[in-house]
Amino acid sequence: MFETGDYLTQSFPFSEPHRKPPLHFWLSAISFQTLGISEFSLRLLPSLWILLICLLTYDSAKRIYGDKTGLFGFLILATSLYFPLNGKIALVDSLLTFCETLGFYSLFRLLPKQHIQTYPWILLFWLSVALGTLTKGPPVLIFLGGICFVFLFFQETRKIVFLLKPWFFLPLSLLPLFYWGYLVWQKTNGELIRWMIDWYILRRAANPVFGQSGPPGTYLLLFFISLFPWSFYLPKALKEIWNRIKETYDHFRKKTNPPESINILLLGGLLFGWIFYECLMSKLPSYPLAVYPILAILMAKIVSESKMKWKAAILILAIAQSLAIVFIILPLLSDKRRDTIASANHWNRNFPIGTELLTIQNLALPSLAFYTNHPIRETELSQLQNLKKETILLLDSDNLLIVKTLGIRGESLGPEFSIWAYDRNKTIKLSLYKIW
Numbered sequence: 001m002f003e004t005g006d007y008l009t010q011s012f013p014f015s016e017p018h019r020k021p022p023l024h025f026w027l028s029a030i031s032f033q034t035l036g037i038s039e040f041s042l043r044l045l046p047s048l049w050i051l052l053i054c055l056l057t058y059d060s061a062k063r064i065y066g067d068k069t070g071l072f073g074f075l076i077l078a079t080s081l082y083f084p085l086n087g088k089i090a091l092v093d094s095l096l097t098f099c100e101t102l103g104f105y106s107l108f109r110l111l112p113k114q115h116i117q118t119y120p121w122i123l124l125f126w127l128s129v130a131l132g133t134l135t136k137g138p139p140v141l142i143f144l145g146g147i148c149f150v151f152l153f154f155q156e157t158r159k160i161v162f163l164l165k166p167w168f169f170l171p172l173s174l175l176p177l178f179y180w181g182y183l184v185w186q187k188t189n190g191e192l193i194r195w196m197i198d199w200y201i202l203r204r205a206a207n208p209v210f211g212q213s214g215p216p217g218t219y220l221l222l223f224f225i226s227l228f229p230w231s232f233y234l235p236k237a238l239k240e241i242w243n244r245i246k247e248t249y250d251h252f253r254k255k256t257n258p259p260e261s262i263n264i265l266l267l268g269g270l271l272f273g274w275i276f277y278e279c280l281m282s283k284l285p286s287y288p289l290a291v292y293p294i295l296a297i298l299m300a301k302i303v304s305e306s307k308m309k310w311k312a313a314i315l316i317l318a319i320a321q322s323l324a325i326v327f328i329i330l331p332l333l334s335d336k337r338r339d340t341i342a343s344a345n346h347w348n349r350n351f352p353i354g355t356e357l358l359t360i361q362n363l364a365l366p367s368l369a370f371y372t373n374h375p376i377r378e379t380e381l382s383q384l385q386n387l388k389k390e391t392i393l394l395l396d397s398d399n400l401l402i403v404k405t406l407g408i409r410g411e412s413l414g415p416e417f418s419i420w421a422y423d424r425n426k427t428i429k430l431s432l433y434k435i436w
Contacts, residue, residue, distance in 0.1 A: 013369035013376035047087035049098035072300035079318035082226035099132030146272025343417035344371035
């Protein structure tokens with residue numbers, strides 16, 4: 001977007017499956033314009049969203065259970081194995097999760113005894129909906145709308161839904177998404193919007209995406225890994241959740257006292273931030289990110305009340321794990337990426353800026369496209385015979401063999417580079433081939 005000036009659609013080599021509504025990309029382009037194009041400027045905002053989520057979790061836990069619980073809630077999120085990495089990955093999920101958490105926090109502040117003025121939190125709630133839908137579409141509606149749906153079943157929280165005035169503010173909050181969608185529909189003749197509906201809604205409800213699927217319970221097992229080492233307290237948190245579910249069931253079945261409003265909020269978040277996605281065939285790790293702050297709050301309550309001798313040991317292990325990831329594991333992975341940087345730098349030095357490179361298949365190397373100064377375009381194998389002379393092909397070793405077998409004459413330009421394809425955990429060999 002920053003280079004082409006097209007702020008409506010996304011077009012980047014090897015990244016077609018990651019096209020989404022534009023807010024994350026707009027903010028990334030602004031970061032590039034302000035700080036220059038670099039990995040740092042790309043990852044700065046996602047890291048900021050993760051930090052803000054941790055701070056919102058801290059404040060929520062502190063207001064519900066006290067200062068000590070708030071501190072542990074922050075530490076659980078900030079030092080667990082998986083959640084902080086979403087700041088480095090720099091996909092849209094950190095911004096989406098921030099919008100979901102901000103909306104959740106707004107609902108929390110609208111609960112009885114949690115507010116003096118209501119309108120600031122109502123406006124903040126709908127702002128989070130507007131920004132969340134402009135980031136990734138339906139997930140923020142599933143999470144926050146699901147919680148509001150649960151609110152309707154309880155007298156104490158039902159009035160919050162009416163206080164939000166969804167009949168007025170919901171259409172208003174969706175206007176930015178619909179206006180962008182209208183402009184994109186006109187620009188692409190509906191192709192991009194139809195693709196998004198199919199890829200992000202219809203397929204993910206009934207089919208695995210990127211080969212990642214699993215039965216109900218997959219995310220529960222994932223939590224034990226992703227929340228390590230704090231997952232030691234997860235069984236007790238699950239028991240606490242079960243007790244609150246049982247309390248809610250008894251309220252409807254035995255007409256006992258209704259659950260506290262904060263428990264209704266937490267259970268609604270668990271239902272539509274976690275259980276909902278357990279029922280889908282597709283199981284990407286990012287789907288239940290919105291539930292991590294809720295689990296952190298519940299686990300923090302248990303940690304703060306615990307008198308176990310190894311509580312300090314778990315904290316030390318969590319800090320040591322974070323330091324090991326930052327100073328050992330990530331640098332090792334960064335070394336593997338240096339092959340991509342080396343090949344891109346070589347081609348940048350030896351070919352004029354803007355020289356187009358054609359590739360036959362999706363090499364799934366968006367990092368290569370990021371580092372090189374040359375546009376990369378994909379073409380079909382059937383079109384090889386029709387390519388003009390002087391065309392430069394970017395080929396892996398298998399496709400280079402196919403090109404030569406087809407009798408397409410040309411010459412190799414420079415050395416062959418071995419590049420680690422992280423998504424396949426294998427090394428592929430790339431080279432440039434100029435057609436005579």
